[in-house]
Amino acid sequence: MTRDIKDLAKEWLELDEDKSTTDEIYKLLVDGDTSELEKRLRHRIAFGTAGLRGPMQGGFACMNSLTVIQASQGLAAYLLKTEKNVERRGVVIGRDARHNSEKFAKLTAAAFVAKGIKVWWYEDPSHTPMVPFGVRELDAAAGIMITASHNPAKDNGYKVYWSNGCQIIxxxxxxxAESIMENLKPVTWDTTVIESSLLVEGSLDLVQDKYHQAVLCAAQPEHVKVKMDPELRFVYTPMHGVGLPAMQRCAETLDVASQMAVVEAQAQPDPDFPTVKFPNPEEKGALDLAIETAEKSSIRLILASDPDADRLAAAEKVGDKWHIFSGNQLGALLGSYLFERYPASKPREKLAMLASTVSSRMLAALAKKEGFKFTETLTGFKWLGNVARQLDSEGYDVVYAFEEALGYMIPQTVHDKDSISAAAVFLTAASHWSTQGLTPYAKLQQLYQYLGYFEDANTYLVSPSPSVTTSVFTAIRALGSPHPTSICSRKIARWRDLTLGYDSKSKDHKPDLPVDVTSQMITCELDDGAVFTVRGSGTEPKIKLYIECQGKSSEEAKTGATEILEDLLREWFKPEENGLRLA
Structure with a gap:
């Protein structure tokens, strides 16, 4: 039986002790705003593989003190049930500089202390990769990072790492999620435990030095003799986030601190992100201030982190125009450098790199040509990290993984994306290329000539509802039996449906990647070498389209990718007919 919304509101008011959010729900109740109460209270914020993420408001559907306590109590109980020596090993708790991040982190710590579990507490805001690094370094049972990454200012999140230093899968x-539902009544709201409990140990100093040693080892291992280019000047922006202290330390470690200029207006953490529309370096215009700073000092290279500094963007001035590297281009550049510097004394077939299924096949093409192992995973670093660790256990030497959304993993540092260790490798690579008379952009052109040109036409459609998304995908599948065999004039050489669990190319028609009936995902390889993946987003009302074409020139590849996008919109997605809005 469906509960009355007023009963849900009363339950909220009984459980919540944070005045800011009790006042919100109380006012909505008094005003009789049932539609807003329904939005906020009817459905609980879902705990998924990325943990929690959402707007900061009162209500079970949002990020707030109560839902953070409930998540922490559920996680603590689950850890005690599934891991060994949890109380002694403890959990690492970090946070970014968003609104309420410190409060949420303290409430998280209080919930673990109440269960008798040690807390490794990061005293200051820090970049996300410090948490998975700390989990491994301190042999903790888990790690929690309070962050919403590059989401808008109104959002926050709760990201969980398992004892292996990877995001949960x-x-x-x-x-x-089940354990949270069994532990809904808050046991404590007392955040003074941070100062008073012997179970809480300030630990940022315990791991920071070791993290930067690991970054240096990842960028310049003993067998690599790269003299940093004294002419390599670059602009860095942390985009109002927490990346600057780590990036400054990284530049000092590499001995390029004097060559780094910082975008002053974006240097210090500001949870309102005042100078950018969206605090995401992928967004149009996000690098405008960095370009302005670079122009003033005649600097031709830019690096940028997102606010929690796990994603990296790069741009280079080519002639009189700025080229902002796509996530795929930067991914191929880093991968090619890590391959080139791999010791000749080690067996090449044991070298391994990974990318997610929505990322460029350029790294796969390099692997095929050069004879090292390439593995494709589902989207997200939860998969890239865990699969990398699995490959390690099978005797492979995994040196790199990337995803097109500006995520780069250097496993010697962490098994997650990390802008700081990726920046360290990029700057070392740029110094190496400069000895060959190449800039990063020129190196990219060299790679295109060697492997062929790879261009994408990635975009997304905003869907009115999950049911519309499902019906659109159902209609697409019905265009053929057992699946469509062409898109316009191009033939589909391979059809892989990870929703229904069907792969036309495998012997038993079972896919090589995990199947998930709750999410829509189809990948098609075409007879001309092009590939595309279409999927429903798990966190937003979007249908995402990832299209990549190969060609003998950039123009040929770009034209092909654009044609496939137009064909998909016309034949499959029919935006007007289905009420979908193109980005």
Missing amino acids: PPHDVGI
Whole structure:
């Protein structure tokens, strides 16, 4: 039986002790705003493989003190049930500089202390990769990072790392979600435990030095003799986030601190992100201030982190225009450098790199040509990190993984994306290329000539509802039996449906990647070498389209990708007919 919304509001008011959010729900109740109460209270914020993320408001559907306590109590109970020596090993808790991040982190710590579990507490805001690094370094049972990454200022999130230093994957996400439902009544709201409890140990100093040693080892291992280019000047922006202290330390470690200029207006953490529309370096215009700073000092290279500094963007002035590297281009550049510097004394077939299924096939093409192992995973670093660790256990030497959304993993540092270790490798690579008379952009052109040109036409459609998304994908599947065999004049050489669990190319028609009936995802390889993936987003009302074409020139590849996008919109997605809005 569906509960009355007023009963849900009363339950909220009984459980919540944070005045800011009790006042919100109380006012909505008094005003009789049932539609807003329904939005905020009817459905609980879902705990998924990325943990929690959403707007900061009162209500079970949002990020707030109560839902953070409930998540922490559920996670603590689940850890005690599934891991060994949890109380002694403890959990690492970090936070970014968003609104309420410190409060949420302290409430998280209080919930673990109440269960008798040690807390490794990061005293200051820090970049996200410090948490998975700390989990491994301190042999903790888990790590929690309070962050919403590059989301808008109104959002926050709760990201969970398992004891292996990777983001959680099934079945832990489901297990934790069930455990949260069994631990809804707050045990404590007392955040003074941070100062008073012997179970809480300030630990940022315990791991920071070791993290930067690991970054240096990742960028310049013993067998690599790269003299940093004294002419290599660059602009860095942390985009109002927490990346600057780590990036400054990284530049000092590499001995290029005097060559780094900082975008002053974006240097210090500001949870309102006043100078950017969206605090995401992928967004149009996000690098405008960095370009302005670079122009003033005649600097031709830019690096940028997102606010929690796990994603990296790069741009280079080519002639009189700025080229902003796509996530795929930067991914191929870093991968090619890590391959080139791999010791000749080690067996090449044991070298391994990874990319997610929505990322460029350029790294796969390099692997095929050069004889090292390339593995494709589902989207997200939860998969890239965990699969990398699995490959390590099978005797492979995994040196790199990337995803097109500006995520780069250097496993010697962390098994997650990390803008700081990626920046360290990029700056070392740029110094190496400069000895060959090449800039990063020129190196990219050299790679295109060697492997062929790869261009994409990635975009997304905004869907009115999950049911519309499902019906659109159902209609697409019905265009053929057992699946469509062409898109306009191009033939589909391979059809892989990870929703239904069908792969036309495998012997038993079972896919090589995990199947998830709750999410829509189809990948098609075409007879001309092009590939595209279409999927429903798990966190937003979007249908995402990732299209990549190969060609003998950039123009040929770009034209092909654009044609496939037009064909998909016309034949499959029919935006006007289905009420979908193109980005």
